[in-house]
Amino acid sequence: MENTQLQGEVPVKLFSLPHLQTVGLKRNQLNGTLVIGMGFSNQLSLIDLQNNRISGFKGTEGYDIRIILTDNPVCEETEETKTYCVVPQSNSTSLYTTPSNSCLPTTCNSDHISSPTCRCAYPYTGILFFRGILFSDLGNSTVYVVLETSLKQFFQSNNLPVDSVSLSNPRMDLSRYFLLNLDIFPYGQDSFNRTGISTIAFVFSNQSYKPPSSLYGPYFFRGDAYNHFSDPKSSKKSTTGIIIGAAVGGSVLLLLSLLAGVYAFHQKKKAKRASLESNPFAHWDVKKSSGSIPQLKGARCFSFEELKKYTNNFSEANDIGSGGYGKVYRGTLPNGELVAIKRAQQGSMQGGQEFKTEIELLSRVHHKNVVGLLGFCFERGEQMLIYEYIPNGSLYETLSGKSGIRLDWTRRLKVALGAAKGLAYLHELANPPIIHRDIKSTNILLDQRLTAKVADFGLCKLISDSEKGHVTTQVKGTMGYLDPEYYMTQQLTEKSDVYSFGVLLLEMITGRRPIERGKYIVKEVRMAMDKTKDLYSLRQILDPAIADASLKGLEKFVDLAMNCVEDSGVDRPTMGDVVKEIENIMQIAGINPNVESATSSSSYEVASKGSTLHPYSDESFASSGTFLVSKV
Template sequence: MHRDLSNNSFMPSGVPSWFTELPGLMTLTMQSVGISGKLPQKLFSLRDLQHVILNDNELNDTLDMGNTINDGLDLVDLRNNKITSVTVYSSLDSKLLKLEGNPLCTDSLLSNTLLCTDQLTEFPTMLPFSDVQCPHPFVETIFFRSPSFGDVRKFLPELHDNLSRTVSSCTPNKLGLVPYVDDVYLKVDIKACPVNQKRFNYSQVLNCFNLTLQTYKPPENFGPYYVKSHPYPFHDKASRAILIGVVTGSVLLVVGLALIGVYAMRQKKRAKKLVSQNNPFASWGSTPEDIGEAPKLKSARAFTLEELKLSTNDFKQINAIGEGGYGTVYRGKLLDGQLIAIKRSKQGSMQGGLEFKTEIELLSRVHHNNLVGLVGFCFEKGEKMLVYEFISNGTLSEALYGMKGVQLDWSMRLKIALDSARGLAYLHDHANPPIIHRDIKSTNILLDSKMTAKVADFGLSLLVSDSEEGELCTNVKGTLGYLDPEYYMTQQLTAKSDVYSFGVVLLELIVAKPPIYEKKYIVREVKTALDMEDTMYCGLKDVMDPVLYKMGGLLGFPRFVRMALQCVEEVGPDRPKMNNVVREIEMIMQDNGLTPGSMSASSSFSVDSTTRTFAPRYPYSSTSTPSTTYEMDSRAFEYSGGFPSQGSLKNRNTSPKPRSSRERGLPG
């Protein structure tokens, strides 16, 4: 336990009684806070105490540390107080005590002793806990942000064992730790040597030493951390010279071939111009809104601007059915009678250009029963429009908040949760490369005429490979209330960020209110009211949707609540994967006599690698309720409800009785 209350504007007072009431106290730091009086002997005999730093206060009288001083105590800094005398015992080590600036150091026998001359100005240099030697070790530094340690060497064996288990597949018994203090934080160099080889390869470094995803959990005493890797020579100088020679030769060869082909390219220039006229994205990049390369499509119909004007009566306002940060959504009808929804981007929107490119590429290559699919697009005369099949029942938020005049019973909410979980699980585990949505919310879950849920609006989504997941994002994006706080604070995006947002949607299915309402945050309100000993409502009757307890039939409700709270755990590794969420909802429904419908995400999807031979059915992906997208540099971002760590399920005394293996926590 560490206490640092320095430089606060407290009212001057005597020595607090709680000084001796904290048996686990390791470091006590209270500089310049105005405390006065005599320090109690009991303070210095606390078993775990290592540092006492109380300089620049009003402590007075005689310093009597007693004859039972803790052996682990290695620093007592009482400089610049008003101590007039000190009682010396044989057990007192004068090297640990600093009394300069007190009256007893003025014209006394102690004036020229270590007690009064302030000779100890630095902590002793820490020697390596364990070191390994090899020609090409891999080194990375962990910065631990917990408060200062008294003697970190006492805790290094636990850290060494913990790290050794993590990297045992790459460097068994060849891991060294070199700790040192930088300002107030502890830094530890991890030094690892390869086994039966000269150097580590790329795969070993990525698989064993990639601790930047926050997937590694250090011992509890070490607290939060971040990692900085040192440059590593994967190739020696000779190999590098060969590589440079090969690359240089290849470049010269390419340049030669390019010069030879100049004549042929000029001859084909006129033909390419004719071909580009038939390419709907031939003009991509001509305006600042067109970010990056033109969209790459697998299958999608290109509509003309005139076709879409005709279908919406020239985009009359009466046909507008929703509006969001991207633009406006219109209802239309094609000449063959098909109803469509058209998302039209705002003119001159820089965000619109990027979202248009992202969504059109993603939707043209992924197909799943619970994902929005693309009918077509229009890229003409500065217009960027996406076309979907019209969905009659709108968004989940409209259904929950009573805007559609329907009431969803518990079994229907379970089905909606399962449908949307299957769609999201497909994006994470079956798309290639995986897709992180980044904007899961109830307004981005659509309900068709059969109340089948479909995940929509891929404007903020990212394609990520396994090696890219968890890398730093320069712009953190998402919607207030649903945004993963760990993603916002660390700027490291993983699939678990989508899981957090989906967990908020699951709580929304219970409460039927927006994630932030009346200055309250839904996650905190549910955790605060939670009582798992209430087997029917889990203590949530006062915060849940009145429709639910009036209609009854809350089958599997405690398991659903437990799963939802696991999804909104503050730390990503503590949250389940979406495939596990799908299986848990299926089991909740099956165990309570409900039919979960078709098979789970792993067997209910299809990837279209060829042109489809039938008319696709795709919904739209806009929102009918305005939502706000936040970037990292937005000064408006603030969670009014906060993210209280003490309200988490694992810290409450309301845990349920032992459960069967099926009811236990979901794997992460």
Template sequence: MACTKFLLLLFVWLLDQQLGSCSTDPHDVYALRSLSGEWKNGPSSWRHSDDPCGDNWDGVNCSNSRITELKLFNMGIKGTLSNAIGDLTELQRIDFSNNRYLNGQLPPSIGNLKKLKDLILIGCKFSGTIPDELGNLTQLQTLSLNANHFTGRIPASLGRLADLVWLDLANNQLTGSIPTSATEGSGLDQLVRARHFHLNKNQLSGPIPQSLFSSSMNVIHILLDSNNLSGVIPESIGLLQKLEVLRLDRNSLTGPVPPSINNLTGLKVLNLANNKLRGMIPNMTGMHALYNLDLSNNSFDPSEAPSWFSYVLRNLTTLAIEAGELHGEVPETLFSFPNLQEVKLSGNSFSGALNMGTNISKQLKVVNFQNNLLTSVMVSSNYNDRLILVGNPVCSNMHINQTEYCRVPGQDVAFKLSDNVTCSNPYEAKSIFRSPYFSYLNDSIYTPQLRERISNKLGVAQREFSINNYSFDSDEYLQVHMNFCPSGSSSRCFTSKEILMKLDLNSKIDKLPDVFGPFYFMMFDYQCQERGSKTLIIGLVISFSVASLAVVCIASYAIRKKKQAERAINKSNPFASWGSNGEDVGAAPNQQSVRFFSFNELRKCTKNFSNSQVIGTGGYGKVYKGFLPDGQIVAIKRLQKDSLQGGLEFKTEIESLSRVHHKNLIQLCGFCYEKEERILVYEYISNGTLSENLSASKSKLLDWKRRIQIALDSATGLAYLHEHANPPLIHRDIKSTNILLDDNWNAKVADFGLSKFVKDVETGNASSFVKGTWGYLDPEYFRTNQLTAKSDVFSFGVVMLELVTARSPMKAGGHIVGAVEKAVNRYDREFYGLEHVMDKVLVEEGNLIGFKQFVDLALVCTQMSAEERPAMSEVATEIGMIMKNLD
């Protein structure tokens, strides 16, 4: 007690000394205190003094006692941004990016910051309208509000930002038309210095204004993809002589492509896909700088291959004109472009012989002529990469039919790279490249460029970061996952100050190679907890020469530190006691950096495991809804003490899910193993299981398109599991109760308690006991005890039939596969003879595009012999084609 009083008096004395010599303007101190008062957490250094400038508060930079910079990205801030932000009138830079619990409206008082040059709020949860007052920030150069929840119109007042260079409002829910001065007195056409217009992934409507573009503009990137824009492409687009990237895809644009497009001789990327454009395919003659061209899925007039296929586009890496009404022969010279990597011409009517010639680009990796009319093929021995001819008459040739050319292609998911930089507490980030110059990532070309540029421009040594994997998403954005490691010991944590100074990634958004196009960074929550040092206090105690009291305090401190060390050891090796109780199975779980939760933490966030928090039960035990201190909602599965299977399931879930990371697989947030407790903590998925949603009371919420998307999501997750996870896994218990649906009805495969690593199955190290759920169980696996990935395919085929029928697999003693096979009538054009066994919700909906193809695929998946079933990646591709026809 005496020690505590002494330290308290000492702290008060030190605080008085600080206040007497504060070097920060009092108004700024008050404003910061008001800001942080709206937050439930924030930088720890802000709690130790009242002098932000003098004591170097994390994320705060000053000049002449005034705060000029607030750089607090990815700090876990939870709360709102108060009007007090407008009182920091000397601010030049604000970066609150990736604080995903920072929400509410953007306060209008932000318009008072007349000296502000950079406003970066990427990846937060701001909502409401973008305030008109932003138009008062006349010195603003960077405005990044992307990946939030802003609604309403784009303020016309942004046209007053004469110095703006970077405008990014993408990935919000903005509506209405694009404002211009011609109709609103002010508008985006006035931003003549801006080089980046990123308005993609919103709900903007109306035509692209003719007055939006002028020859005085300096814009190099225009991203308007994934909106609801209509009307014609304005002729004025041809005035933008500096334009390098133009994405207008995934809208409802009509009419012909204007001839002025040929004026854009410096254009590197042109994507007009998935619109309603008419007339002739545009003439690309003269556009020698083009790398990536996509004109797919429009309504162009039927034509032969245009002449520019053969000789114009010498820099081209990607040519995509799928469903482009092209016919006739394929010009041989197309494949000789020296940089060509991918040709996508599926869904056309090319006929005759496909002759790729002998002068094939050494970079060419993918040639897709699926669903054309080709009758023969001649491929040089120089080409040994992927050629897709499925759906062509040539595949009826017995010599071609059995080749890879005529097999349904697997879907590219995520690809691991061979970087081996590791540390215990990496800082994870994902870079989203929204219009790269390529659509096939050639590791030997692009990865070294990316590594070198990150190292040089971001000031991070190559030995301190790794590029782990990449994938192209459904929007054709390239997502690259990276880990950054702290310098020095591979086991230490980044400090907050190191993160804010060294990993300021979004301030370098124009510093990477041009071929990667416009991009931004999203950071993952950093879980490593810093430990504060008490050295300063001990030193002060000693300096006051209170020897006897100091000895007591130091002794107390030592005891406390010893206990902390013991707890830290237990935390770093939570399975130190594994096997001591005789109930644990095999060796301790081999987990990959999954968070350890104490039992007390989980008890608190479930209200002492209250029944009011129970959201599910099973043979393992109960599942509770919990709220972590940072606001994250989680699902907490607690093993029952008398469960006979829980120990093995607990171990398998940790070993499996700690190794796989995919948007269609449930995420394991952590675990608890203490006090005889075995608890697993998952991300919370709000809409429950697929089985629940196929029940009579809920199935009306699942229309045909939503069911196809659920099937595609699940198949994509399983394909990743089988082919791209490291190491690959067989799930072994695929069923509708193990497919979860989130707020947006995206599907995630869950429950990995029975999964097996493929290598263990192939080497005979896995148990031979048959596991799974009756009705979904592969009959060949049940008969022979031989588990393969095709066992998951059978189970998934049953789930597909559940999506069609909304029936459980076993009903009145009969199996769903037999019931569907018996009912199929291939002469029934509408419901394939299944009207009496399928879900009535689908019967009432009618016009089910791709229904027969979906049912046939499900029946192929449920063939008795594993050899006759497709691979999971093939299933995902087939479902993806059905989904594409629904859009």
């Protein structure tokens, strides 16, 4: 955790974490006395606290641990040079050592770095960002051996001027990306020329290099500035050559001056045209689309032709779902990664504001229980969003038996916890907070491990600082899940999502849709409940798939659901409280909450301004259709 504004003293317990190998806390504001203690991890090899405010160090230098405290007061206030006050000669410690790298240690000048082959050089450095790694043991050197070997072989097989590569400092950032420092060392000389750097950068920018294993997933590379270009010219310059060069330069100076203006004018026009062509939102209609162009963080713009190729021309074989907005197609990227492509059909596309909102939000929202946005397409009149592929469909498809997956009581608790965590993240950790407005079983997706992921952000609403508490807005949502208080007052709060989540919990235990044959699930459960009897006397309305099983914690689960659907928002819990309560229920059921493990309802915009009718009163279900809705 470098340069993250950490403050205070480093706790001794940090070093006793099991399997801890490296502590990297450079460039922070840590202070006090560093105490390693005697109970540190037997795998700990490096503690790097450069550039902090550490004023003391208790211990001896006899630890079998490399400790670096340079640029701290503890090193500035002593005349005696301590080993922990000296920066190691090489800051490119590789994650592994192979026999081919065996060589004698090399002492390099202060501005050089020793390569894995023990040559002093100026490497091209940067950071590899991996979006979705499939391994959790960051200390397992095997996965880095494969990656490092693959990188070196790729560079050499493509005749790039690379002698060796080095990976170091594996870590996770705040966006849950996996980061690796990459040093690339030049071949046959101590620095790269400009052509070499450009070629290497191009390899990463156009994704020519593919990681050797699916463990790493998609990636991108962010290179550092390179300031050590080799000089291709001889150091011995002929005086005659200098004179001739100056004469020729003076002769053409006037001509160049005349041509420069004309050339610059044409280049400016050309650059403007290129910018318009390359900008996916160059034709974004601010008036019709309700706002400025989307501000993106990490989402990639795909061309229509790319997506057409990835889906085999949007073939029926790749059609995996549909709804009021259009269809969803399965696509395969060149690296083999599966994606889900949500394509709005012509004539019934999502509104410009909803499309823009979903792109902006999902491009900066990163949580394991929120579906990940990989990119979008906005050209040829198309609106397409490219998501991570979720293989097991929606929770609704599973509860209804369409997916073929059986959810027992244990799995349902885990799915409920995952969905709650995703929603709590949106409410409490996203900046600014996000109200989803359309929580329902068709918008909870299940991945290959049945991990729940909140999806479909087309109706979500950002809550700014000036709108803390509630925001008055047009009522949107899905009948059956819609918060009655929001419907009647048009005042949207996070508690509106809590209500929808409570309905979802009841759906999970009954296997019934929120409104089925004119009966509303909240009213049906409330009428059938008898807290003096076993399972609250609800066995008759439980989902048959779990009705005969041991249902430890069911009563608490029902209590939580009914608390979530209280008529008044102030009486409902927060999503953070919901997460804690589900964790408690899981413990009652003997489950460790920390262990991981297609008819769709339509969304509606309710024409209800000024209405006083409760949306789920008996009149709402009458055939006369007094509850007015219009499809979004």
